[in-house]
Amino acid sequence: MSRITQMMLEATVFVAAAGAIGLGYNSLRSDGLDLGRNYFPHSRVAMSPPSTEQPKPAGPAAGVTSEPAPEGDPAGSEPGGPEGRKAADKLASLGLQGISLEDAYQYFQLRDSTILLVDARSDDAYREGHIPGAVQFYPYYPDKYIEDIRLFADIAQVVIVYCGGGDCEDSISAAFYLTTEMPDPIPAERVFVFEGGMTEWKEAGYPLVAGETPEGDLP
Amino acid sequence: MTAMRRLNAAGLLMLAARLIVGLVLISSSIHKISDPVTFLKLVNQYGLVPPDWPVMLNLIAVVVPWLEMVGGIALLAGIGLSGVGAVTFLMLAGFTAAIIMRTPGEMARQGKGFFDIAFSCGCAGSAPEIIWWKLVKNTGLIVLALLITISRSRFLTLSALIAWLRRGSAAPDASAASTKADEDPDLAGLRAR
Numbered sequence: 001m002s003r004i005t006q007m008m009l010e011a012t013v014f015v016a017a018a019g020a021i022g023l024g025y026n027s028l029r030s031d032g033l034d035l036g037r038n039y040f041p042h043s044r045v046a047m048s049p050p051s052t053e054q055p056k057p058a059g060p061a062a063g064v065t066s067e068p069a070p071e072g073d074p075a076g077s078e079p080g081g082p083e084g085r086k087a088a089d090k091l092a093s094l095g096l097q098g099i100s101l102e103d104a105y106q107y108f109q110l111r112d113s114t115i116l117l118v119d120a121r122s123d124d125a126y127r128e129g130h131i132p133g134a135v136q137f138y139p140y141y142p143d144k145y146i147e148d149i150r151l152f153a154d155i156a157q158v159v160i161v162y163c164g165g166g167d168c169e170d171s172i173s174a175a176f177y178l179t180t181e182m183p184d185p186i187p188a189e190r191v192f193v194f195e196g197g198m199t200e201w202k203e204a205g206y207p208l209v210a211g212e213t214p215e216g217d218l219p
Numbered sequence: 220m221t222a223m224r225r226l227n228a229a230g231l232l233m234l235a236a237r238l239i240v241g242l243v244l245i246s247s248s249i250h251k252i253s254d255p256v257t258f259l260k261l262v263n264q265y266g267l268v269p270p271d272w273p274v275m276l277n278l279i280a281v282v283v284p285w286l287e288m289v290g291g292i293a294l295l296a297g298i299g300l301s302g303v304g305a306v307t308f309l310m311l312a313g314f315t316a317a318i319i320m321r322t323p324g325e326m327a328r329q330g331k332g333f334f335d336i337a338f339s340c341g342c343a344g345s346a347p348e349i350i351w352w353k354l355v356k357n358t359g360l361i362v363l364a365l366l367i368t369i370s371r372s373r374f375l376t377l378s379a380l381i382a383w384l385r386r387g388s389a390a391p392d393a394s395a396a397s398t399k400a401d402e403d404p405d406l407a408g409l410r411a412r
Contacts, residue, residue, distance in 0.1 A: 032281075037273065
């Protein structure tokens with residue numbers, strides 16, 4: 001057998017063995033990937049040419065009656081200059097809208113049952129610290145979290161979704177799932193993506209709780 | 220140059236290359252295997268797989284970490300070195316090309332120069348890495364993977380041990396050395412001198 005033939009044979013056996021082990025392990029683990037699922041459906045939508053006429057969503061304060069609504073239109077806030085505008089354009093192409101730190105904090109202070117905060121980060125990140133009252137929804141395992149969301153989604157008039165901030169797109173994935181893929185989806189005009197996320201929230205010194213439940217459960 | 224040739228002839232260069240590349244591959248794979256979603260997100264950030272091909276993206280996230288893990292173990296054990304070395308070479312070249320292609324976009328996005336740029340490349344963990352240093356390290360690993368692919372040395376490998384067990388005589392090192400002398404022109408040349 002020539003060296004080239006032997007090398008090709010070894011490479012084929014190696015790739016086949018690693019592939020078989022990888023696929024086998026993935027099918028056995030509880031948090032394995034669903035090979036047929038598109039985990040980033042919003043990527044495809046976001047790559048489509050933007051519509052010249054975006055539907056203007058209704059203000060988030062509609063239906064919130066127990067407390068005065070925060071002033072201004074959260075969807076109109078585009079902090080961060082060109083980057084902020086780019087982010088807002090991306091959200092708009094997905095039929096979503098952004099919300100600034102200040103507006104998110106004002107809604108948080110209302111502590112109203114019609115306002116739902118959704119933490120789109122992983123279990124570890126959520127456990128380490130989240131916004132008090134925020135319900136976890138990690139969009140890559142929707143079946144695991146959807147029941148918790150369902151409990152609040154029907155009465156929520158404003159749904160604010162956040163993740164880590166910075167490059168994190170889990171909040172967009174979660175918001176896209178809640179407004180399009182979920183059975184009986186939440187109307188998009190009620191869902192706001194807080195792109196500053198935990199980074200901005202922490203920097204502002206706003207409250208956090210640790211634990212596995214919305215109000216925190218660790219000593 | 221002569222010292223390098225002697226090292227290579229004795230199998231030490233190949234052994235060092237196997238240890239370095241093997242350990243790097245294994246350590247890189249552990250985080251990816253333990254958290255497939257994070258690796259999937261990092262792969263997606265490269266934008267190399269069209270959004271209409273989610274299965275391809277998912278397969279990469281599932282199989283690549285195991286190529287690294289199994290490849291690393293094979294290199295440490297000394298099994299199928301030419302083939303594993305060739306696949307490792309291609310993987311590393313592919314990863315490096317992907318990082319190079321992504322870098323200009325990240326430089327523009329972050330507003331930083333080449334030597335200041337850092338991003339999560341999905342190489343080992345999800346922490347941002349200094350890219351110029353990552354490219355230097357990858358280049359070194361590519362050279363070592365190429366060495367593993369073309370070298371005929373089988374010093375301290377499972378293959379040499381099996382060969383020795385089959386023969387049932389002589390020490391494995393001596394057996395491996397004699398095998399090398401038969402196969403490795405460098406070593407044969409040195410011995411002749």
